[in-house]
Amino acid sequence: MSDNHVEQTGFFSLFTTLPNLSRQESHTSAAAPPTQTTLDVKSDQSDDEKEQPDERGRYVDEGDGVEYLNGEPIISTGSDVSRFVVDVRDDGDDPMTIRSLFLGTIWAGLAAALYQIYVFKPVQMHVSSVFLLLIVYTSGQLWATLLPRQSWVEGTRWERYGWIIQLINPGKFTIKEHVVSTLIASTAAYGSASVSNFAVQRLYYDTNVGPLTAVFATFSTAMFGYGLCGILRPLTVYPSEMVYWGNLPTVSIFQSLHFDTSTNSRRLKLFWIVFGAIFAYEVVPAYMFPLLGGFSVFCLASQGASTRTRNDFTNIFGGAQANEGLGILSLCFDWQYIGSAFLSRPIQQQANTWVGYAFCYVAILGIYYSNTWASKSFPMLSTSIFSSNGSIYQQSAVFDQHFNLNETALDEVGLPSLTGSNAWNNLVANLAIGGLIAHVVLFWRQPAIDAIRQARAGDQPDPHFQAMKRYKEAPTWWYLILMGLAFLAGLVVCIKGETTLPWWSFIVALLLGSFITPFSTILYARMGTGISTNQLFKMVAGAANPGRPVGNLYFSMWSHDVVSQSIGLAGDLKMGQYLKVPPRVMFITQIWGALLGAVINYVVMVSIVTAQREILLSPTGSNVWSGQVVQSLNSQAVTWSMAKQVYGLSGAYYMIPFALVIGIFPTTIQYFLCKRWKTIGGVKTDSILLPIIFMYSGYLYAGVNSTTTTIIATGVTSQLWLRRYHPVWYRKYNYILGGAMDGGAQVMIFLLSFAVFGASGKERPFPKWAGNPARGRVDYCNGNGALG
Known part of the structure; x- marks a missing residue:
């Protein structure tokens, strides 16, 4: 059997399910090259060696310990993913070409710009990796087809230049070129905390960071995290259980496009038809008809109600604009705010978020209407900080020209206050961090120990890791040098x-981020989602640097970026392992993409902050622009710089830091319950992810919230209906459909941002009509009278 061409049965089944979700699709093997031998994993034992199926068609293969349902393996572990979902085939093609680098660089520009635009949107969306891989694929195919080839000049007077033509167009656009180009673009779209910090300084501290500081800071934050990611590879990348479930749709589409070309024309036709349709449609909800961004029957029916009722309805059902309301039962028809993530996230994971949403509705409404933390003195939803009388807090009055706290001025001005929803979000964020650490230590301790042992012994059993041994590894000292350079720049x-x-304090920030990184990365790798740990870094920064909000920003910048960059780049390294991209090529690819992204992020940030300064400083924002991200960064920096006064035992928010420790206990109780009862009421006790539930319990504290009902419906439609009753269509087109919709919407938003939304200066609003009311909320939740 060739080492380069090993195919496992059923790699086309695109699974992102978590434990005990059965594959309903039929196995479909890729068309193998003539020299390839197909390995049928299930044929190792004869029928009489297998346990006979029960009345539901379920049995366990005693030979490999895998449970089957109607002949299909139930994907329960990362080992199952490695064996049944991802093909180990490696054609040995060259990944690093002029074409792959050029296409990756060009599309990195679009990806990074889109990311930065969404930082200043009411809903933060990620650039779809499926969209990027398909746009890169189309570009690569056109390049290979239309540009001159070496064979064209053979036997002519131009033959001596054939080697140059071969460099420019090496022929068929291969899977590894495709992966390299896409990873350059997707790495550029990760974003950098340093750029958001520079935006905060421009908006709140009238400080325009110099070019040298910007270059050194972005290099330091991006590269230290990547260096740490490389050091942690044996723990966070190599083992089979480190799946990075969100990458599986991308991996599967890569392999489908290049290993089974018979249906490519139909896939690409669907992609471009849907891309064009959504591209054209997105103009309607985003610009012409913003009511479609949050359609609420309750708000439309309340036009003649009393002012108090309309205000309550706005808090409960409104959500089409930033910080308007909780958006309960609102319907969103604007795809830029829905996104394709819920077409691929496992239904079990989504169910944990639904529980969090339910708690969030109850908690925020309860806090506001009970006037906890004096909530009624402020907007129900906002990330700004306020004075006790409800006005915007004048932070410039309590900090001197060097951004240090003036205690005398603070006594005169008073302490800043948070909205109840913002305080609640901070509290549950700490609960989630405590739960994260406890969950990793209690539930996943032994697998982590095994991974470290296997790394030392060199006997990691993952088949994809074993297949990668044919390539030279990027040595650890490369990553150590990168971390050293990043440290010096910082x-x-x-x-x-x-x-x-x-x-x-800079050193403490790096050490703290390095400590948290393994916990966050393991959660993300095993469950396909993570939690925000930035709150912890703000707390430590406030304790280490009291009275220094800007110092707090930079402390959390370094510690947070260590975590976020490590998670993102570890996922890419896993993708490289699945798709057999040489480790040294991955090293170069990710560094280049990260640096490109940082530069483009900075340029776009400056343009938007300069043009939209006033609305970004507004506590509410609009349905187009919102400063909630930078407001939240600044609010936390200011309040944690006064940690003793605001979060101490005598402060209003003393429970927030205590929540970090409190969060450990529910997960500990769950662990011992799991030891005693595997299931309670039909629910597997270890399938409950408390850190995720905690995080989503505060998820709706700001931004556009009209999307919740629609995204739940999207997830149920894809993962319960389409996947179960139309498995073949789901397998072939589900992720391509999502990528096309994301791409069409996001490219149109990119164009609208600079053409009519004022990202580069002049804004050109659409004429007012019933779908774009001249006054009040666009969803009529405040009873603006336009329908009367």
Whole structure:
């Protein structure tokens, strides 16, 4: 059997399910090249060696320990994914070509710009990796088909230049070229916390960070996280259980496009038809008819109600605009705010988020209407900070020109206050962090120990890891040098830049981020989602650097980016392992993509902040622009710089830091319950992910919230109906459909942002009509009278 061409049965089944979700699709093997031998994993035992199926068609193969339903393996573990979902085939093609680098660089520009635009949108969306891989694939195919080839000049006077033509167009656009180009673009779309910090300084501290500081800071934050990611590979990348479930649709489409070309024309035809349709349609809800962004029957029916009723309805059912309301039962028809993530996330994972949403509705409404934390003195939803009288807090009055706290001025101005929803979000974020650490230590301790042992012994059993042994590994000292350079760049920024962060605190930030990274990455790798740990970094920053909000920003920037960059880049390394991209090529690819992204993020940020300064500073924003991300960063930096006064035992929010420890206990109780009862009421006790439930219990504290009902319906339609009753269509087209819809919507938003939304200066609003009312909320939740 050839090492380069090993195919496992059923790799076309595109599974992102978590434990005990059965594959209903039939196995369909890729068309193998003539020299390829097909390995049928299920044929190792004869029929009489297998346990006979029960009345439901379920049996366990005693030979390999895999449970089957109607002849199909139930995907329960990462090992099942490696064996049955992802093909181990490796054609040995060259990944690093002029074509792959050029296409990756070009599309990285679009991806990074889209990411940065969405930082200033009411809903933060990620650039679809499926869209990027399909746009890169189309570009690569056109390149291979239309550009001259070496064979065209053979036997002519131009033959001596054939090698140049071969470099430019090496022929068929291969899977590894495709992967490299896509990863450059997707890495650029990760974003950098440093760029958001620079936006905060421009908006709230009238400080325009110098180019040298910006370059050194972005390099430091991106590269230190990547270096740490490389060090942690044996724990977070190599083992089979480190799946990164969100990558499976992308991996499967890569292999489908290149290993089974018979249906490519239909896939691409669907992609471009849907892309064009959504591209054209997105103009309607985003620009011409914004009522479609949050259609609420309750708000439309309340036009003649009393002012109090209309206000209550706005809080409960409104959600088409930033910080308007909780959007309960609102319907959203604007795909830019829905996204394709719910077409691929396992239904079990989505169910945990639904529980979180339910708690969030109850908690935020309960906090506001009970006036907890004096909530009624402020908007129900906002990430801004306020004075006790409800006005925007004048933070410039309590900090001197060097951004240090003036205690005398603070006594005169008073302490800042948070909205009840913002305080609740901070509290549950700490609960989630405590739960995360407890969950990893209690539930996944032994697999982590095994992974470290296997790495030391060199006997990691994952078949994809074993297949990668034919390539030279990127040595650990490469990553150590990268971390060293990043450390030196950050040290220069601390000493020479306007950060107010002492050098020793910079080191503490890196150490703290390095400590949290394995916990966050393991959760993300095993469950396909993560939790925000930025709250912890703000807390430590406030304790280490009291009275220094800008220093707090930079402390959390370094510690947070260590975590976020490590997670994103570890997922890419896993994709490289699945698709057999040489580790040294991955090293270069990810560094280049991260640097490209940082530069483009910075340029787009400056343009938007300059043009939309006033609305970004507004506590509510609009249905087009919102400063909620930078407002939240600044609010936390300011309040945690006054940690003793605001979060101490005598402060209003003393429970928030305590929640970090409290969050450990529910997960600990769950662990012991799991030891005693595997299922309760038909629910597997270890399928409950408390850190995720905690996080989503505060998820609706700001932004556009009219999407919740629609995204739940999207997930149910895809993962319960389409997947179960139309498995063949689901397998072939589900992820391509999502990528096309994301791509069409996001490209149109990119164009609208600069053409009519004022990202580059002049704004050109659409004429007012019933679907775009001249006053009040676009969803009529405040009873603006336009329908009367």
